[in-house]
Structure formats: C-alpha cells, structure tokens
Amino acid sequence: MTLTSLTIAEARDQLRAKKISAVELTEAHLAEMTKQKALNAFVTETPDIARARAKEADAALAKGDAPALTGIPLGIKDLFCTEGVLTTASSHILDGFKPRYESTVTAKLKAAGSVMLGKLNLDEFAMGSSTTTSYYGPTINPWKAKGSGADLVPGGSSGGSAAAVAGGLAMGATGTDTGGSIRQPAAFAGIVGVKPTYGRCSRWGVVAFASSLDQPGPMTRTVRDSAIMLQAMCGHDPKDSTSSKLAVPDFEKALSRGVKGLKIGIPKEYRPDGLNAEVAALWDQGIAWLKDAGATPVDVSLPHTKYALPTYYIVAPAEASSNLARYDGVRFGLRVAGQSLDEMYSKTRAAGFGPEVRRRILIGTYVLSAGYYDAYYLKAQKVRALIARDFEQAFTQCDALLTPTAPTPAFAIGAKFDDPVAMYLNDVFTVPASLAGIPGSSVPAGLTSTGLPLGLQVLTKRWDEETMFAVSQTLEDAAAFKRLV
Amino acid sequence: MAYILKGETGDWEVVIGLEVHAQVVSNAKLFSGAPTTFGAEPNSQVSFIDAGMPGMLPVINEHCVAQAVKTGLGLKAKINKCSVFARKNYFYADLPQGYQISQYDQPIVGEGAIVLDMPDGSTRAIGVERLHLEQDAGKSIHDMHPQKTFIDLNRAGVGLMEIVSKPDLRSPEEAGLYLKKLRSILRYLGTCDGNMEEGSMRCDANVSVRPVGSNELRTRCEIKNVNSVRFVMMAIEHEARRHIEVYDAGGTINQETRLYDANRDETRSMRSKEMAHDYRYFPDPDLLPLVLDDAFIAKLKSELPELPDDKKNRFVKDYGLTAYDADVLVSERENAQFFETVAKGRDAKIAANWVISNLFGVLNKQGKAIAESPVSADDLGALLDLLADNTLSSRMAKEVFEIMVDTGKAPGAIVEERGMKQVTDTGAIEAAVDKIMAENPDKVAEIRAGKDKLIGWFTGQAMKATQGKANPAMLAELLKKKLAP
Numbered sequence: 016m017t018l019t020s021l022t023i024a025e026a027r028d029q030l031r032a033k034k035i036s037a038v039e040l041t042e043a044h045l046a047e048m049t050k051q052k053a054l055n056a057f058v059t060e061t062p063d064i065a066r067a068r069a070k071e072a073d074a075a076l077a078k079g080d081a082p083a084l085t086g087i088p089l090g091i092k093d094l095f096c097t098e099g100v101l102t103t104a105s106s107h108i109l110d111g112f113k114p115r116y117e118s119t120v121t122a123k124l125k126a127a128g129s130v131m132l133g134k135l136n137l138d139e140f141a142m143g144s145s146t147t148t149s150y151y152g153p154t155i156n157p158w159k160a161k162g163s164g165a166d167l168v169p170g171g172s173s174g175g176s177a178a179a180v181a182g183g184l185a186m187g188a189t190g191t192d193t194g195g196s197i198r199q200p201a202a203f204a205g206i207v208g209v210k211p212t213y214g215r216c217s218r219w220g221v222v223a224f225a226s227s228l229d230q231p232g233p234m235t236r237t238v239r240d241s242a243i244m245l246q247a248m249c250g251h252d253p254k255d256s257t258s259s260k261l262a263v264p265d266f267e268k269a270l271s272r273g274v275k276g277l278k279i280g281i282p283k284e285y286r287p288d289g290l291n292a293e294v295a296a297l298w299d300q301g302i303a304w305l306k307d308a309g310a311t312p313v314d315v316s317l318p319h320t321k322y323a324l325p326t327y328y329i330v331a332p333a334e335a336s337s338n339l340a341r342y343d344g345v346r347f348g349l350r351v352a353g354q355s356l357d358e359m360y361s362k363t364r365a366a367g368f369g370p371e372v373r374r375r376i377l378i379g380t381y382v383l384s385a386g387y388y389d390a391y392y393l394k395a396q397k398v399r400a401l402i403a404r405d406f407e408q409a410f411t412q413c414d415a416l417l418t419p420t421a422p423t424p425a426f427a428i429g430a431k432f433d434d435p436v437a438m439y440l441n442d443v444f445t446v447p448a449s450l451a452g453i454p455g456s457s458v459p460a461g462l463t464s465t466g467l468p469l470g471l472q473v474l475t476k477r478w479d480e481e482t483m484f485a486v487s488q489t490l491e492d493a494a495a496f497k498r499l500v
Numbered sequence: 501m502a503y504i505l506k507g508e509t510g511d512w513e514v515v516i517g518l519e520v521h522a523q524v525v526s527n528a529k530l531f532s533g534a535p536t537t538f539g540a541e542p543n544s545q546v547s548f549i550d551a552g553m554p555g556m557l558p559v560i561n562e563h564c565v566a567q568a569v570k571t572g573l574g575l576k577a578k579i580n581k582c583s584v585f586a587r588k589n590y591f592y593a594d595l596p597q598g599y600q601i602s603q604y605d606q607p608i609v610g611e612g613a614i615v616l617d618m619p620d621g622s623t624r625a626i627g628v629e630r631l632h633l634e635q636d637a638g639k640s641i642h643d644m645h646p647q648k649t650f651i652d653l654n655r656a657g658v659g660l661m662e663i664v665s666k667p668d669l670r671s672p673e674e675a676g677l678y679l680k681k682l683r684s685i686l687r688y689l690g691t692c693d694g695n696m697e698e699g700s701m702r703c704d705a706n707v708s709v710r711p712v713g714s715n716e717l718r719t720r721c722e723i724k725n726v727n728s729v730r731f732v733m734m735a736i737e738h739e740a741r742r743h744i745e746v747y748d749a750g751g752t753i754n755q756e757t758r759l760y761d762a763n764r765d766e767t768r769s770m771r772s773k774e775m776a777h778d779y780r781y782f783p784d785p786d787l788l789p790l791v792l793d794d795a796f797i798a799k800l801k802s803e804l805p806e807l808p809d810d811k812k813n814r815f816v817k818d819y820g821l822t823a824y825d826a827d828v829l830v831s832e833r834e835n836a837q838f839f840e841t842v843a844k845g846r847d848a849k850i851a852a853n854w855v856i857s858n859l860f861g862v863l864n865k866q867g868k869a870i871a872e873s874p875v876s877a878d879d880l881g882a883l884l885d886l887l888a889d890n891t892l893s894s895r896m897a898k899e900v901f902e903i904m905v906d907t908g909k910a911p912g913a914i915v916e917e918r919g920m921k922q923v924t925d926t927g928a929i930e931a932a933v934d935k936i937m938a939e940n941p942d943k944v945a946e947i948r949a950g951k952d953k954l955i956g957w958f959t960g961q962a963m964k965a966t967q968g969k970a971n972p973a974m975l976a977e978l979l980k981k982k983l984a985p
Binding site: 095096102104109112114115116118218219220221222223225226227253254255256257333334336337339340341343345346347356357360380383384385388392 | 548554555589592593597649788
C-alpha cells in the first residue's frame, strides 16, 4: 500500500493516528503528479500552496483540532474560482485570470483542512464529454484497453478530475455536473462520482455554464470518500439564490443503511435497441446484486426520456449563450484589439472561444431569438417539466433508479470528434436527471472484455442523497471493482 | 382644452406614453449589496457581481422589492404576488454581464393610475401599464480621451423601477403634469428622490400623432433619456410637429428610437427598427421567481403615508381651500406639512395664502426648498396670531415678515424690538384724530360739505401721527363717526 493509493477514509484515520503526516502524503501526491504529467490532468499545479496547507494540517492534527478533510490532498476542477490562483475554465478567453475571491465550495474544502494540489483540466467551459475541447490540450485516461497503447479520453467535462483521482494523483477532486460531467467521466475512469441535488452545493464562484443545471460534486475512488467530501462541500449559501436552506444529513452514516426492503426502479427507456451488450449485461448484474442484498427491482417507465437530450441541447446552450456574454475582453482575460468596440468583441471572442463553445453560443443565441423562442426555448422548458414529472411519478413506485451511467466505455482520443451529435449521445443516460435536478451517482461496477471500466448510475428523488449513498455502497461492496490504484 | 396641432391637411392630436426610470432609494444595489452613493469616485462602488466577474451570482435586495411594492400601492396598482426576473441580453462596454437583469412578461406591479390635476381644477386619470424592477447599466465616458472610452461602473446594478404609462396622454402639458405628479408620489413614498438632474429619474417618451377624431394608433417614435420635465414637453411638441410635417408631405414615419437635443430643440434618429436589438429575454436562471406573501404586502400598505391626492382632497374638505391652492400645497410633502403646522388652530385660508403667496414667493426667489426656509412654520404661525389679535395690521405683518426673512428672528421679538405694536387704544387714536381736526378746520368743513375724497388725507395724517401703528379698521370707524356731516 502506497500513500497515493490510500482512500480518503483510510488517510483520515492514519493521519489522526499519526501513522502518516500530511506533508508526506502531499509530497507523495506531488511526486505522482510529476510522474504522470503526461496525463495532462492539471492546467495549473500549486505545489507551494499544497505544501503550506499540508504544514498547517500537520499543526492542526498535532493540536487535535482537525476538521474532516485535514491533510487530504485534493484536485480542484479549473471551473472553481480560487483566490490568487489562475482560473481558466480551460478556455483561452480567461487568459491570465486570477480571481480575487474563492468559490464557496473550495472555501469550504479549505476550511475543512484539505490540501489543494492544483487546478484540473476540463472541456472548455465544461462543454463536452471527453476533455478534448480544453485550450490546454486533452487529458488522457490512465486506463488503457487490453493489448492497446491508444490514448483514451477520460470522459468529460470533469476529465482532469477523473484522471487525477483514478491515476492516484489526487485522493479526490471537485467536479461539476451540468448534463453528466461528473458521472460520465467517473464511469470512464473507474471511480465514483456524485452529482448532488441541484441546490445542495453552492454555485457561487463556479464559472457558469448553464445556471439551472450546474451542480458541483465530489469525485473519489470510493463511495465513502464521496460521502465524506460532499459533506464538506455542501450546505446553504446566502450568496447563491438557488442554494437550498434544507439541513444537510450525515451522508457517511447513510452508507451502512443497506438496501433491504428498498424498491429499485429499472426504467425501460434506458434499454434502447442496440444498447452496448456489455453495458446491458453489467446493468443486469447490478440489478442482481441489489436483489441479493434484499432490494426488490421494479419496472418503471420514464416516458419522456427520448426528449431529454434535445431538450438539454436547447436549455443548456441558451443559458450558456447569456452566461458567456461577460467574456468580452473589457474587464479581464483575453483582449484582442479592434478598431471599434464591436470589432474588439468579435476578435476577442473569436480568438478566445474554441469551436465547441462557439457552436453552443450560436445554438443558444438562435433558440432565444425573437420568433424562435416559443418554438425552442419555451417548448424545451415545458418538456423539461414533463421529464421532471416522469421522475416524480417513478419515485412513487420505487426508492431509487438503477441505470448504466454511459452507453459506452471510454473511447479513443480523436474518435467522435467530427460528429458533435455522436458526442452528445454520451450523456443520454445522465442528462435526464440533470434536467430534473435530482441527485445521481456513478459507481464503478465492472470491466469490459477489453478491460475498460463501466459505471452504474444510481438516481434518487430530490434531497435523498442518503438513499443514493446506501445503494451506491451496496453496489460497490458487491462489485469489488479492482481500481487502478 | 384639447391640444390640437394644425397641419396643412387638417388638425392633429398627439398620443403620448411615458416610460419613467426611477432609481430606487436604497443604500445598496439591486442584486449585489454594493453601495449606491451618488457622486462617488469612479468605480469605487462596484462589487465583483456588478463587474460581471466569472462565477458571481445575483441575490435580490429585499429593501428594493419593498420599495417597488410600496410604489405600486401608491399608484393604486395591482401587486403581482409572483413575478420573474429575466435577462435582457445585449453587448455594451458599460454592461459588464452582457445582460441586464430586468422583468419582462411577469412584472412585480401591474395596472394602476395616476391622477392629473388640470389647471382648471378638474382631474384626469392616466393609466399605468406596469412597474418593473431592473438593474441600471454603468456609464460610458467618451470625452476624456481622444481614442478611448472610459467606463464607470458605480451605477451598474443600481435598482431602477421602470414605470410605463398607457398611451393616454394627449399633450405636452399633460406629460409634464404626469411627470410632476409621479415625482410627487415617489417622493411622498420615499421610493425615489425624483432628481432628474442627477439622473435618478429619467424619461423616455413614445410619441405618435393622428387626425383629430380618429382612434387609430399610428407608428410611434421613442425619444430616449430626456432629463427634465421641460425638455420632455419640448421634445414631445417637436416630435409631434415632425410627424405632422412628414404625414402632410405624404410620407410615413418609421418606428425608431430618437434622441432629443435640447440645445437645438430637435430629435435625431438613434437607431431604426431594423437596427433594434433582439434582446433574447429569458427568465434568469440564477434567480428564483419573486414570491410575495400577503403579510408582506399588508404591512407595507399599513405603512403608506397619506398621498398627494388624498391630502389634496382633505385640504379642500377640511380647510376649505380651493383645489388650486390645495394642489400647490401638496405637491411636496414637506410643503404640505409646513402648511398644516401653520394652519393648526388658525384660519386655514389665511395660512394657505401666507404660505403660498408670501413664503413660497421668497423661497422661489432665493431658490430654496422648504427645509431651508428662513422662516419656520411656528414663527409664521405666531405672525398670523399677531395679525389675528390685531397686534399687527396686515401691512405691518408683511413688514415684520420681511424682517423675519432677513434676520430669521421670531415675530414677537421683532415687534418688541421695534415697538411695532398696532395702536388699538381708541383713546389714543381719538386724541390724534381730534388734534388733526382741530389743526385743520377748513378740511373738516370741506369733508362735511361732501368732499368725501378727503377721508384719505385724514387717514394718512392719523397714520403718520401714530407712526403707522393705528389699527386701520378702528381708525376708519372713528373718522367716519367724527367727520359725519
């Protein structure tokens, strides 16, 4: 057992037992980051901050005054604003941007004693499912298919987070999930990813993609670690009007609940014709595991599922087109000079945004424009309400839903790049829950015949992360998934 | 009197609707908590939210909401218990977010009315279409550098109430009365200081014309940002005449936005309909719908002050004032209060006359507001008391008043100091009259013979003999008796 393969829970106990120090734990991770630099998981490494915080952590541990994550080295998705540290959203347009403020989530993680290792790569402005649209180059999945040296994508948009955690560069990482950006990369990299209920974690200080969907969450190697990390990340924030005032339950405590007596809904719409056979088989295996643990599978229907992706690709770009208007070269980030204000805008935004971001701004601008608003945006909002109602009705028949996280395992870097729609299909199983605002996790549950990880997704009703954690823990126990580290 | 403009082809009537932007009286901005002090150093009142920094989120300022509801109640308008903030998207250098948070199809206040007090004493109700809350933009300063534009964001994010009238106004005069009345109501409520010079109240006028007798609504032009009541009236008249000239020449009016140039008294095209922005309004996903409960509205209602219309009616009914005098007194709350202090326990008509003719005359001449009046309400009341108990004649009272204005002294003290007490002792007056009669027997004979005009000469002599202090009524009575044939 090396220091970089410890889980957060294990490291927490060993730090408290003084078996290891925060400084050596941090140094081990900094060394691993250097060793695996080729993964391109980090946009910015912050070893100085890491070492300083590790020292503080050891001091706190010595005093016996150490909050939950004291000394735990974490990576931060480069969508979270971090005070004095370059924050890029993996976009050229934020060139040189060092915020003078700290996002609520990272401030909470800091207050919980964690050690920031650096800022993790993502798809530009979190728009993508492969972490290949980053201005700072693609991140490489630490997993390789059997007998192949081909570089695979880590999924996205939180691909840097997934690769860092899977490869042992960080014990955990923050992600953000708008349509699957935590869950899909977690599945591709064989780790656990949790998207909490919309409103559970504050969005304040997180660079916005689609405000009504964006939600921060943890990415870790075990379900327990996600429970520990989420506990430290969430809670009401008066600075975010969409942040919930509900009391936060004890997530770690919910892990041992088991699934006995629970009804697990199996939505038939998630098993389309031609679903990848290995994905389908693993899903069946998951159902069997839960049944063995005392749960009852029930068939449910989410009839509007097929409209989820088109709905998402109207709502998310619409919000993004407006959210990204502030990147205009006037106050921060990149500016390309022009003869007039309009020319400065066009030149700056043309140089600053990559093709996928430009595509979504154009789509979003189009669906909001006069004459098209009713047909697209307004219609999409109505369908979104129907999708949310599908889930509400399903949860009258069951306690949780079990589905595959993604329709395929990780694919090679370079595949699907010429066809945006094929890329968008990656999110087909994760997007509906995002539209409904319900919590979901991805748990690594097995390998394909080529040795690539696959994940299962657990969905529960709003604010019921406890059941989501209990089911996820049961799956993890049954799957006995063999991690990379 | 109907306002009719003569054209070559016939008589025309003007149709006017006004949009007033009234800055909410509040110490903090609408969504950011930054201060709103007028005239502060450029860019010193700007939060990260106002500057549109990445990841920043708006949080509604409850005080501004209360101010809008109060205003709605003051306009006897429908308060919408659920309203929605929407983004109005456009690019400009002084609009940091790239959108203005406003309200679109669900404003906080619905239909109401403003009653105009016409000079002939009649009233006319003008419909209010809606009132909504929105953010102000920053200021672009183009004249500080030959090539560059400077941006001051102090105003960015300040709360505005946009109050939209129905197209009910029919003359520049009505438009002026509407603005003055609206200003008066806002100032009574304390929701806007109504200061047009400082820009805390700005007006856009929508103007069209139609042949007298017609009910059609012809193409209108919007004249933007006119910054005084007088200019609004001039701009409307100019614009109406321009429309008539175009129609008379067989042309058509294009819907467009125009600017009024007060120096040249003309309007100029700013942008045509084709160039108009497509604002791509959509509900702001960072903010929840604004939901007001009955108790909140009821509390604000119970705290409403007496408003100008009610006060005016009360002044007419309780004090017996003319509608005109009541109007003049109630236009400013402080004026009305001053009057009521003076009138308390005294003859209200005399009090009104003194306040309007004498005090307002002085204040106008000195360019002072009532708060800076050199004569206090109590002192003016005391002066009226001296008049009422015959200590002073009205001529003497005016003299004392002038001294009060110059010195700020109380009337009692002035009378004391200068021995200005009116002589009401019949004996003293009689002695003076007797002396004059004795010294001028020829004149006594003449008047007794019927030369009535000589009574003025006797009055003058008696006044001179008493240093002007003789009570004029008593003197007249005495002379009449003594000089009777």
